[in-house]
Amino acid sequence: MKHVRVIALRRGAAAALAAGLLGLAGAAGADPAPKPRPPEIERARAEPAVVRVQGDTVYYTGNLSKASSAAFDAAVARVSRGQITRLVISSGGGDTVEGRHVGRWVRDMALVVEVDVICFSSCADYVFPAGRAPLIRANAFVGWHGNERQFDVLAARADVSVEDQLAAVVPADVSPGPRAAFVQEALRSIAVTRKDEAEFYGSLGLNDAFAVCGVGDVLERRPGCTGQQG
Template identity: 35%
Template sequence: MRRLAGLLALALLAGCATTGTNGTTRPGLAAVEVDGDTLVYRGPIEAWGFEQAHALLEMDVGIRRLAIASGGGSIEIGMLLGALVRDHGLDVRILAPGCYSSCANYVFPAGRRKTIDPGAVVAWHGSAIQERWDVPDEHEEALELYLAEARARQAAFFRSIGVDEQVTVIGQQLGCACTWFLTAEDMARFGIRDVEVPPGYAATQVAVDDQANVRLLELPATLPPPPAF
């Protein structure tokens, strides 16, 4: 699994970088720049984008906020980017069309104050603690070894930000074959607080083709127990 992940990372990291006066971008991948007191990140959660964000934060002590639009990406890099947000005490602003997968899991909840723009959503669809993984039989043993490490790191990360990691799998536990988002009140049930959502957030229509199965998840009064490993 590590070899497979490494090959995928190399594929994502391929390409030519171009540098501007206040940020860096690569065609088709993450674009990272500074706009006033805001670090702006658009694109996948991957090593190159994280490295640029880290470098800009180290250079510019005036950054107070991360504005991000991302479809997600690596579990490990998501936690690293979330740790940057946590350690620098950044507010997080979610740009349209939104923050999905590892962005929702690790970056959004790490923010000090969190704002979601009109037309954007924060949506989850699983994490290292999900119970079902569709992999060929020959990779199952390697996957289990990888997940044992990833689950331990993920648990430690969520403890560090005071958030219940069950938020990353609650839709699966409730039988939602979807990518789900939550009201601010339901986010708070998992410890994700200080969230400002736009008017009509619960009825947000996602206008991105590959996110067509995104919908609001209505939680029951009593939640199922978290996954146990």
């Protein structure tokens, strides 16, 4: 389809992990009010997602999360293989585990995945490649900025351990105890999710190079991308 834009954005998911510690970091100055997003992008961030079955198509609009998975499971509970032929999705991404939950269902149902407006982050990592055929509508885009393995890539780039890489994303004013607890919990979580992700990609016959492309050295070799990490 024409006018397709497949992009790797600059934002690293390290910031997402650090965001969970903002409460521990103490009060901070308020950020300037963000610019309003286009309504179609706001719909792609809906929490929980809006999921419906119409004819031979499942329509999924919104975030990937536990609440969205509950809405998804309820909508497709009576759907059997062969009844549905495609998933039309518009999603800004979200939880990686829930992204693989939807991706596994798409894989098992052998659906065409059709992107309407946006499929970013966990949607691009796990739902988009899970279908038997991926389609991107005109003026829609698919965007990657890393996956479960990205902290290994970032640590290797910096020639540090993954533990040190994780510690570096914690706000500087977090005390040593909460900092160490965060790092250890993150290491345990990453070990589990990285294994789950590897098994998921293995079931699709894929490696994760396409998903981690936004944080690796390959990105830096592209014109204008020196110094970028996703």
